[in-house]
Amino acid sequence: MPAPTPARGGPGGPAEPARPAEAAGPTFDELGDALGAASTVLRANAMAAGLGAPVPTCPEWTVLDLVVHQGMVHRWAASHLRGAPVEPERFEREGRESPDVLDWFDEGATDLLQAAVDAPDDLEAEVFLRDAPAPRRFWTRRQCHETTMHAVDALGARLRRPARPEETWIRPAIALDGIDELLAGFVPRRRLAPPPGGASHVLVRPDAADVVWLVAVAGDGRVTTRRVGASSPETLSAQRTLAGPPVDLYLRLWNRAAAEPADELQRWWRRSVSVKW
Numbered sequence: 152m153p154a155p156t157p158a159r160g161g162p163g164g165p166a167e168p169a170r171p172a173e174a175a176g177p178t179f180d181e182l183g184d185a186l187g188a189a190s191t192v193l194r195a196n197a198m199a200a201g202l203g204a205p206v207p208t209c210p211e212w213t214v215l216d217l218v219v220h221q222g223m224v225h226r227w228a229a230s231h232l233r234g235a236p237v238e239p240e241r242f243e244r245e246g247r248e249s250p251d252v253l254d255w256f257d258e259g260a261t262d263l264l265q266a267a268v269d270a271p272d273d274l275e276a277e278v279f280l281r282d283a284p285a286p287r288r289f290w291t292r293r294q295c296h297e298t299t300m301h302a303v304d305a306l307g308a309r310l311r312r313p314a315r316p317e318e319t320w321i322r323p324a325i326a327l328d329g330i331d332e333l334l335a336g337f338v339p340r341r342r343l344a345p346p347p348g349g350a351s352h353v354l355v356r357p358d359a360a361d362v363v364w365l366v367a368v369a370g371d372g373r374v375t376t377r378r379v380g381a382s383s384p385e386t387l388s389a390q391r392t393l394a395g396p397p398v399d400l401y402l403r404l405w406n407r408a409a410a411e412p413a414d415e416l417q418r419w420w421r422r423s424v425s426v427k428w
Contacts, residue, residue: 176328179288183267185325186295190260192320193221193302194253200308202252207307208407214308218256219246221301225259228294229266231276232287260298267291280336282376296329303407313409316398326401327360333404334364334376342372343423346391347415354389355404356381357397365389391416 177185202215209217223242230237242259249255267290276286283289299321306314334355345368346353355364365377365385379385393416395403402408403417404424412418 176331177324179291181324182288182291182295182328183264185322186267186291186298187260187264188320189295189298189302190225190257190264193218193298193305194256194260196302196305196309197256198253200305204308204311206304207311208304208313212304214305215247215252217301217304217308218252219243221298222246222252222256222259224297225256225263225294228290229259229263232263232266232270232274232290234274234276236277263294267294280332281339282335292328292332295325296332299325299329300405300407303402307407313407314402315409316396316402319398319402321398321401323357323397326397327357327362329401330355330357330364330397330404331362331378334366335378338366338424339374339376341374343368343374344372344419345370347419348391350390352389352391353416354386354392354394355400356386356392356394357400358395360397393417393420 197214197218200214202213202218204214206212206214206217212220220243223239223246226242227237227239246252246255267287270287270290272285272287274285274287276290278286278289280289280293284292303314303319303321306319310318345351351368351370353366353368355366357363361381362378363381363383363386365379365388367375367377369375377385393400393404404420406421406424408417412421
């Protein structure tokens with residue numbers, strides 16, 4: 152999918168080893184609650200918009216495409232949480248053939264939440280991001296953020312334009328965790344064009360947060376991301392900064408911003424980072 156089109160959800164790439172210690176963030180229960188809330192928002196806005204409505208933040212999709220896609224991914228993730236992965240294509244066919252696709256979506260969301268609750272803490276399952284937490288948390292967290300972004304897409308379909316941060320239900324703590332997953336998990340999996348103005352280090356600084364992220368782009372495009380304290384001297388190495396309220400920054404970094412980027416750094420981000428998730 153060419154930039155600057157927003158990222159789409161779906162199965163990931165090659166497996167990565169789980170990280171030995173999880174970064175601070177929402178509890179497992181909070182991630183589950185946020186996943187459930189996003190599923191409810193997606194369903195309600197899909198019903199209000201109508202299945203044939205276009206999705207402004209996913210220009211090639213209708214609401215039907217969005218609902219089928221997310222229902223497919225929920226079932227695919229649940230199969231990993233149960234330790235018996237299933238190829239996702241069959242789920243997409245099932246959704247499109249369902250007599251009531253919104254009920255079908257609800258069934259998948261409920262089943263995913265139950266699979267997350269039932270999974271053991273020492274679950275052995277594939278993960279596909281760098282710096283990944285243990286599999287049970289990984290899959291719950293991944294679906295929390297995927298469903299949240301696609302619920303924002305459904306909200307935009309109802310509004311007939313991209314949603315503004317203040318129009319969403321997203322809590323800052325969830326937004327911060329989603330920023331962390333993107334910057335530490337997704338972005339280092341690929342090479343990036345150099346940031347504008349000859350910069351090599353970009354600081355991502357959410358307002359009033361204790362943690363910031365230092366994204367370093369090497370000459371060959373390889374990316375490393377470090378979480379550091381907001382007052383750490385390491386932040387001084389950054390030549391450029393992406394900043395803003397947590398929810399606003401979360402949407403912008405996932406290319407769900409309501410407005411086209413106004414500055415060259417945000418334009419570079421949208422042009423360079425096109426994550427398929």
